[in-house]
Amino acid sequence: xxxxxxxxxxxxxxxxxxxxxxxxxxxxxxxxxxxxxxxxxxxxxxxxxxxxxxxxxxxxxxxxxxxxxxxxxxxxxxxxxxxxxxxxxxxxxxxxxxxxxxxxxxxxxxxxxxxxxxxxxxxxxxxxxxxxxxxxxxxxxxxxxxxxxxxxxxxxxxxxxxxxxxxxxxxxxxxxxxxxxxxxxxxxxxxxxxxxxxxxxxxxxxxxxxxxxxxxxxxxxxxxxxxxxxxxxxxxxxxxxxxxxxxxxxxxxxxxxxxxxxxxxxxxxxxxxxxxxxxxxxxxxxxxxxxxxxxxxxxxxxxxxxxxxxxxxxxxxxxxxxxxxxxxxxxxxxxxxxxxxx
Numbered sequence: 001x002x003x004x005x006x007x008x009x010x011x012x013x014x015x016x017x018x019x020x021x022x023x024x025x026x027x028x029x030x031x032x033x034x035x036x037x038x039x040x041x042x043x044x045x046x047x048x049x050x051x052x053x054x055x056x057x058x059x060x061x062x063x064x065x066x067x068x069x070x071x072x073x074x075x076x077x078x079x080x081x082x083x084x085x086x087x088x089x090x091x092x093x094x095x096x097x098x099x100x101x102x103x104x105x106x107x108x109x110x111x112x113x114x115x116x117x118x119x120x121x122x123x124x125x126x127x128x129x130x131x132x133x134x135x136x137x138x139x140x141x142x143x144x145x146x147x148x149x150x151x152x153x154x155x156x157x158x159x160x161x162x163x164x165x166x167x168x169x170x171x172x173x174x175x176x177x178x179x180x181x182x183x184x185x186x187x188x189x190x191x192x193x194x195x196x197x198x199x200x201x202x203x204x205x206x207x208x209x210x211x212x213x214x215x216x217x218x219x220x221x222x223x224x225x226x227x228x229x230x231x232x233x234x235x236x237x238x239x240x241x242x243x244x245x246x247x248x249x250x251x252x253x254x255x256x257x258x259x260x261x262x263x264x265x266x267x268x269x270x271x272x273x274x275x276x277x278x279x280x281x282x283x284x285x286x287x288x289x290x291x292x293x294x295x296x297x298x299x300x301x302x303x304x305x306x307x308x309x310x311x312x313x314x315x316x317x318x319x320x321x322x323x324x325x326x327x328x329x330x331x332x333x334x335x336x337x338x339x340x341x342x
Contacts, residue, residue: 006328140293176293
């Protein structure tokens, strides 16, 4: 076997990582909203695999796409993704990752669809646990934040499914890009006074972090709320509308204040969840942070009193696509054991 391709098939992004002999050789993400063009998934997978030049590779698959509104149930969504993978790689060795750490055949995953639904967080945590036996993994992506405790070298999450993880504070629906401003905070501070936030979808978290410089324009991979470019100038215009104003009414200092208020509120929300999870594991002092929004995760971890390690120090740029890299590394180790470290 020359390589393993790891896949994280999401509702708005599909990510792939190529692993060769225990090392991540490449990783990338492709924006793709499954509900807008569902029939394109199989061809997208085949194209991304061809770009990786990994003929004969095994495939490790995890997913969150089953939550797309295109599907009426998660069971339906899982089976749709499995159909697309099978169509893209009909002759390949394909394994599907389950939240309990098993790699299932496609046939077995069809029988246990809820075991593999939204299991990508578990792959990341399992990989990190091999090097950090006592830690909390904080993965802030475009849409959500995973908060996963590791104790005694084992994944110690209380929840397995998304709704269980939301209940336990191990999944927070806030991310670095797609979260609407009104889902981050109901008010912002401006000129020393609180100002209510409109609920009109005027701006996203991506506008906040683009304005503040934490994200680059090329990181803004979803449509902007107003259809205008993903630049700092237009991000400022979108942020002004959050309080029903515009750039003729608000100067740069005011936009900065709005952005800072929203960024601080997002960190506070993640930090509160981290503290909740950390209280169950008082011996844990380290957070391993990753994802497009690792800067949010790091700030939240420090606010919670944890020491911060960036997974990018081990995985490099592939840390932005940690679940895809993780499933590939885990399957690579299973098929041809090497020393596997994140």
